[in-house]
Amino acid sequence: MPEPLDDVVRLRMKRQARRDTSVELEIRRRLHALGYRYRVDHRLEPSLRCRGDIVFTRRRVVVFVDGCFWHGCPDHATAPKNNAEWWRQKLAANFKRDERNRQALEGLGWTVIGVWEHEDPGSVTARIVDVLGVARTGG
Ligand SMILES: [Zn+2]
Numbered sequence: 001m002p003e004p005l006d007d008v009v010r011l012r013m014k015r016q017a018r019r020d021t022s023v024e025l026e027i028r029r030r031l032h033a034l035g036y037r038y039r040v041d042h043r044l045e046p047s048l049r050c051r052g053d054i055v056f057t058r059r060r061v062v063v064f065v066d067g068c069f070w071h072g073c074p075d076h077a078t079a080p081k082n083n084a085e086w087w088r089q090k091l092a093a094n095f096k097r098d099e100r101n102r103q104a105l106e107g108l109g110w111t112v113i114g115v116w117e118h119e120d121p122g123s124v125t126a127r128i129v130d131v132l133g134v135a136r137t138g139g
Contacts, residue, residue, distance in 0.1 A: 024053055024065040026121040031128065045108060050101045054128075061131055062105065063113045070094055073116050 031038065031054070042055040044062060052062035068076035072095050080087050102112050111131055115124050 023115075023117045023119075023121060027063070027065065027115070027124055027128070028054060030121060030125040034125075034129065036129075036132065044105060044110065048101060048104055050105070056132060059111075059132060060109050061111045061113065061128075063115060063128060064098075065115045065117060066098070067117050071098060071116075073118065075116075076118060 028038070028040070036056070039055040039057060040053070042052050042057070044050050044052050044055065053065045054063040056062070066073070069078070070091070072091055077091070079091070098114075102114070105112050113128055113131055
C-alpha cells in the first residue's frame with residue numbers, strides 16, 4: 001500500500017475536518033435553539049460499528065453530516081492525483097460502508113438523514129425538523 005499522506009493531502013484533510021465540524025456545530029446550534037435535544041457522536045446499535053453525528057434516540061432519527069471529499073459528494077468530490085488508485089479504492093470503500101450502514105439502520109427502524117457539508121445549515125435544520133415531526137406523530 002502506498003503512503004497516501006503527502007503534504008497536499010495532509011492539508012486537505014485538515015481543512016476538511018475543520019469544515020465538517022463548523023457545519024455540524026451550526027446545525028446543532030439551531031436545533032438546540034428550537035428546543036430539540038439530541039446526542040452527539042452517539043453509538044447507534046450494539047451490532048453496528050456506526051456512530052451518528054446528531055442522534056434523536058427516542059424518535060430513532062439519526063443525522064450524518066458527511067464531508068464532500070471523504071464521502072464522495074457529487075458536486076465537490078475530487079480524486080487526489082497522487083496515489084490515485086489507492087484513493088479511488090479508499091473512497092469507494094467509504095461509500096460502500098455508508099450505504100451498508102444506512103440500510104442496516106433503516107432495517108432496525110431508524111430514519112437516516114444524510115447531510116453534505118456544503119449544504120445550507122438553515123435548510124438542513126428545516127429538513128431535520130420536518131422529519132422529527134413525522135417521527136413524533138408516527139409514534
Ligand atoms: Zn459537496
